[in-house]
Every structure is written in C-alpha cells, then in structure tokens.
Amino acid sequence: MNTKDIYEMRTVVAAVFLGIFSIFVLKALTSFEIIPGVSYVYNLQGPSIAPNMITVILFDWRGYDTLGEAFILITAVFTTGILFGRGVLGGDVKVRDTAATRQPSVVQKVFAAPLVFIIVAFGIVITLGGHITPGGGFQGGSVIATAFFLSVVVFGLRKNVFSLSHRSLETFEGVGALIYLCLGLAGLGLSGYYLYNVGADFYPGLGVAQWAVNLLSYPDATNAGIIPYLNIGIALKVLSGFCTIITVLMGAEKK
Amino acid sequence: MNVDVQLWSFVVAGLLVIIGLYAIAFMDNLVKKIIGVMLVGDGVNLVLITEGFKPGGIVPIISEKLFSSGAVGDFANDAAYSLPFALVLTNIVIGASTLAVLLGISIKLYQHYRSLSVAHIFQEDDA
C-alpha cells in the first residue's frame, strides 16, 4: 500500500465519521428541551448586586472563569511573542522591523486621527458603564483596540497615532491582570474566599467592612462592589493584549 | 408565519459545526483549515446563545423602575436565561486567542515554505 492509498483510505474514514457525527449532533440539537436552570437563581439574586445580570455572572458568580479567560488571552499574547522571537530558548531573536510607514490619503489623514480620540473615549464609557448597561471590560477594551487597529491600518506600524512600544503594552497588560488578581486576593484576605465581592455586601454575615465607597453609585440602592474595578483591569488587559498581537503580526508582514 | 426560531437556530448552529469540521478535514489550504476551527467555535457559540433564548423574554438587565418596585421575582421569570450568554463571552475570547496563535504559526510556516498548502508543508514527515 503506498502513501496515496493511505490518504484515500483516510479521507473515506474521515467522511464516514463526519457523517455519523453530523447525524448525532443534529439529532441531539433538534430534540432539545431547555430548562431555566441556575440562570433563574442568578436572575433572582443578581439585581441586589448590579443591574446587568450578565456582568454580575461574569464578575461575581463566575468571576474566576473570567480570570481564566483573561489568562487565555495573556497566554496567546505571550505565545505570539515567542513565535516572533521574544523569549525563544537560547536568547531573543530580533525581528527586522520591515513594516514601512504608509502614505495615507487626504481623507484618511483628516478623519483617522480625530476618530481615534472619539473611539477611545467611547471605549472608556463602555468600560465604565459595564455593570449598568450592556458593556464591560471586554467590549470596552476591544473598542479601544479598534482605535489602535485603525491608526495602524491608516498610518502604518512605525509612525501611527499611538507610539506604544512593546514594553509599555506589556506593562499595561501586566497591570491589568495584576489588578484582577489582587482584587481577588483582597477578597481572600478579608473573607477567606477568593474573589469575594468586597464592598457589595451581599452576605453581610461575613463581616466584611464596606470600604469601597459609593464612588460609582447608579440608579439602585445597591453597590456593585469590585465589579467596576475588575472591568477596568480587564479592559486594560484586553486592549493591550489585542494591540500586542496586532503589533507582532503586522511587524512580521514581509521577510 | 409561525417559524420555530429556536429549532432553526439550533439546526444552523449544528450545520456551522459540521461545515467547520468539513473544512478542517478536507481542505488543503491552511487558512481555510483555521477558518474551519473558528466555524466550529462559532457554531458552539450559537448553540449557547440559542439556549439563552426565551420566547417572549426580556433582556436580562433590570431597570431602575422595576427594581425599586420590588418585582425582582417577575423579572427573574421574564428575563432570558443569562448564564449561557456569560459562557459565550468567555468562549469568544478563547476563540480570538486561538486564532491569534494559529495565524502567527501560519505566518511562520509561510515564511519558511512559501506555501500555505498543508500537503506541501507536511509532506516529508507525514506517515
């Protein structure tokens, strides 16, 4: 049996398995009966923390999953860095920065720079309103990162509106992640449970002092506790993560 | 016309997964394979979003008026199921991260082999 036969056999086997798999998945998905489940409890208890249930689930009940998710992004950013020479075993490899400065057209030049400011400010608003309105750290951070993408696409990598070096992006990212981790540690120190929502006073029996003052009061009698600050940390992390990835991938454009 | 939105949404999600798997298994271009991986992730996301759908439900964000009137129980009964949405948000970030790494690796492989054909890249060590 030569290599070609093996390939053909493999294709047939793969097709058969794909067929069986599709039948099973479609059968399962069409015979689905959904129950409310835990979502009901979350919707019932969540309003006493903050108005936006999804943010409350993301940063309070399942805040630890969000931590893991943030670290997936961090891992990906580090890995992309490794791919292009930063931290390779046996010393860093300097990648030649070949991405030339582009000459933007007049329309681009006039509109891109002001638009960057407007988009960034909007991203900050989304971040800070994450516990009241649809939004939050991921969304806000991604919006700010789009401003960076825009300026990179229009003006090129070398000379764009932001002069963010790889080093400063990394510092941003580290600071964002450390904000998240340390707020979690604050909960651990004060109540004995990691990521306890300090300041929200959801379970007054635990005896946590309400030190987070009502800096961010919103149209409820409740207090979101650390959720807005977690949002800010995530936003910093997401924006610097995306910016690093785009910097690295654009820098490796040609060889 | 009365269409069962949820059922068809599930069917579309299943088809997305299957198309993604087809792309991974049978397409030769590396970028198409990566798109396949992303399609699988998106199909799963659509399954989760559809699970959060509730016929006639409201957005799971409580308004000031509803909260001050104390009708939290009504809100919980009416609101869409919120947990799957949170899970989707997590999976979107996972997909974006995997995409970044995969694209980075394919750039490296392209620089070395000057080709994106999987058969070409893996020809010498595939047994």
Next chain:
Amino acid sequence: MNSELIPLMVVFPLISAILLNLMHGKDRAVRVYGTLAMVVVIAVPLLAVYGNHLFGAHPAIDTPAETGIALGRINLAIEYSFGFLQRALIFLLAAIATFAVLSHTSNEKRASGVYLSMVMLSIAAVSAVVMANDIFNMFVFLEILTISQAAMVVAKGDIGGYKAALKYLIFGGVAGGAILLGIALLLGTFGVLNITDLGNALSGNTKSPIVLTAVGLLVIGWLFESGLFPFHTIKSHIYSSAKADVAALLQTETKIVLVAIAIILLRLFGGLSNMSAVMVGLSVITLAFGSVMALVQTDFRRLLAFAAVGQAGLVGIGLSLGTPDGIAASIFHAVNDALAMSLLFVTVFVIYEGAKTTEFSRLGGLLTKAPRLAFLQIIGIMAVSGVPPFNAYQSEYRLIGAAFQAGYPELGVVIILGTIVTFVALMKGFFLTFLKESTAVAAIGRPQLSNALPLVTFATMVILALVCLGIGLHPGPLYDRFADVAITLTMGV
C-alpha cells in the same frame, strides 16, 4: 469547610507568570524569582488543608421550583475540592516542573522569562483542572493548558516545533469545541454546571440522545487532552518536537489531566457501560499503537514519545474499567509512569545535548564514554517497563489484577503484551545508543558525550531513580490512600 490556601495553588503561578514576563530581559531577576517561586509552588499543596473552596463565597441554596432542576440543593459558586488525590497529583506536577525550571535556569546561557511564565501557566492550568468541581471552569483551564503547551514547544524556535504546535492547536480547537458543545447540551438539559450536582441530576437519566451525544463529545475531548488513540500521533509529535526536559513536563501534565478528566467523566456518567466499553477499547488501541510504533522508530526521542503515549493507554484502561481496584491502580500507575518516563526523557535530553542528535544511525558505542548515564537509563527503562524492584511493577501488577477481577482476563494479557513490547522497544534504543559498535558511526565520527553531567541534571536523575526504587519497595503508603480515594469515588456511582 474552607482552606484559604486552595486558590493560591492556581493564583500564585498566575501571578508569577505575569511577573516573570515583566522581568524578561533581566537575566538574574528571572533566575532568582523563578527558583524562589518554585519553592512556593511546591510548598502550597503540602500546607493546604483538605476541603472545598467556594469562589466568591456564594453558598449552596435550596432550589426554587421555577428552575426546573430536580435537585433539593444546588451550588451557585465555582467550587474547588482538594483531597489526597489532588495533593498527590499537584505535588508530583510541582516536583517535575521544578526540575524543568531548574534545568532551564542552570543550563541555559540566557534565562527566558517568557518561557518560564509558560511553565507557570501550565502548572496553574493543570492544578485547576485537577481541583475543579465545575465543568466549565475545567474547560477554560484546559484551553490555557493547550495553548501554553503549544507555546513551550514553539519556544524551541525550529520549524518542526511550529508544525507540531499547529497540528496540536487545530485539533485542540476541535476538541475544545467538542467539550464545550457537550457542556452546552448538559447545561441546557439539566441547568447546572457543578459536577457534583450534574452527577446527581444525571443518575438514572442517561438514556436520552442528548446525554449520549454529550458523553461522546466529552470523551472526544478526553481523548485529545490525554493523547489517546485517534490523537496519539499528535501527542507524540509534540513530545518529540519539544526539548526533552519540557517533554518530561508535558507527559507528566498529560497523565495528570488524563486521570483528572477520566475521574470527572466517571463521576458524571459512572453508570453508563457503553462509555466504559468505548474508553477501554480506545485505551487498548492506544497501548497497542503506541508500543508498536515505538518499536519501529529510528529516532530515540520519537521512540520515547510513542512509548509515553502507549503508557497513557495503560493508565486509561484501568480508569475506564471503573472498578475501585482499577481506578486506584491506574492513578498509581500514572504517578509511577510520570516519574519513570521523566527520568528517561532527561537521559535522552543529555544524549541530545552531547551528541546533537538522537537518530540511531548516528549513535552507538557510548557506553564507555558515559557509563553513569547508561546506568541511570537502564534503571529508567526497567522502571517504565515494570521490572520487579521498581515502581511500575507494583502498579502494573495491580492493574492486571484489577482487570482479572473486573472479569476481563483478556485485558490482563493485553497489558502484559504491551509492557513487553515497550520493554523491547526501549531496550532496542538503549542497545543502539550505548552498546552497538558500528562502522557507519565510526565513519561519520563518534558523537561527543562526556561522563561529566551538569549538577542539576545529574541530581534530577538520581532523585528520580531513587524515588522510583523507593515507591517500588514500599508501595503501600501511597497505594492504600489511592485505594481509599477510588472507593469514595465509586461509592457515589
């Protein structure tokens, strides 16, 4: 019950990963911090108290009727449970990771902070998967594990590593999708994510097509993460593309994750005999393929990679049997095999460093040059393939016993055959490397290999050999407690 140290097992490596990345470039700081951090990583699982940890302090509540969940009480928070099994596995991981970190900081000319932070991230991810009592949390950390393992392979910076990582990540994406789809099906049908609750909700409810599909999808994820049958070539490709000290860490992580996910599957779907049968079948195929393919390799690292995959199949057999004896013997074998395989990987690493190749056609007659290394390697080979005074003998013997007791004497025969093939393959590698004198090798020039080993590497090998011998002579203390764990596990089923 609450122990404040339980989350630190995951959170401390995460903090260290961030700090090490920020320190990258400052050589001395990276070395010092990396070494000190490993001390903490080892200490925390030893100091932590057994118990459960609730993230966010949300207690279990009585189930409201509107949820539609047929349980009295449900958990709201993400939960970690920490017992003897978790302590043993995390300690094993921390020990092997310490060797990898020390070998990096002492042998490399320039320490790489990014690379060490990847090691830290993978430690955190595996610890989280081992302790997680929440199925979605397990998924999230499995994804971190997949990407960080790929990164450790990529860090070598050669084209083979890129190819291995690409394959690994593409299939990892599919496996991740499969796990999440399974979780989505279970969440929609039963409404909970906590594994204890989900197991209770599932008991006696395992015949619907949705549950069967979910089982299939989760098993696909398990097969990928532990490198069993359809994915065994990818896993072995990863092992052989990495540096050998990384490969030692990777195969330890794989075995630990194999045990952790299999236990979760058993807790969820313990009553499902079809799942058991499929898992046993695929494990047997993995054992056969891994051992036989190890036999035909022409490169020592690839040989070892396939042998490691084959041994993973051996671990999978006992776990999928689902009997208390089988589970206990499997966990015991996972620990033993991780130790012994690490020893072998380190010896091959030394050969590669010295000779710059591990292809058999270019090796030979190294016994006179490095007798100490040869001695340690033969100990490793005997330990892996279950020769009496060493540890794997104890676990394999118990595994065969468990197979007989479960009513499958054929499995015992398969295990013995697989072990013999592995032994032959490894001895072939040893013979071709150390004993055989060939004219071809003399023609291209003898590979350089000196008997003077770096201190850390030599200490690592001696310690691993002594531990293998020690467990082999006194298996009781460890095995008995694994047996207790297995009995409590199967009680709920």
Next chain:
Amino acid sequence: MNPFGVLVIGAVIGAVLGLSVTSEFFNRKTYVTILGVAVLIDVLMGSYPFYTWDLSVELPVSGVYLAALIGMLAGKAAGGR
C-alpha cells in the same frame, strides 16, 4: 452621593492612553473637529451609562464621555510627543 469617581477614573484612563499619542497628525483644526464631534455625540448619547446625579436638573449629556476625552487631550498635552 454623586458619582464623581466615574469622571475621575474615566479621565485617568484617558490620560494614560493619551500620554502615548503623537502630535504629528494634529493641528488646531483637528482639535476643533474632535471637540465639535464629541459634544455632538455626547448630546446624542444622553445620560448613557445611566449613573445617577442628584442635581436639581437632569443632566442631558454623558459626563463620562467628556471626561475621558478631556483626559486624553490633557494626557497628550502632558506627554508632549
């Protein structure tokens, strides 16, 4: 209690990001455009993130947005690149 914290935090984040903005593409006309469009967007957004202000009149504009933008401009002025 008024949520001045939002304005402060928004301005601080804006300033941090503004510090790294280069002056090359900006002149007086650009600033006028930015401010004009920003005020327009601000009015259109209304009181968008819906923080409560205990004032005698209802604020029709989104304070956070303006704060973030002013923070960015201040950061850019301070960065001076």
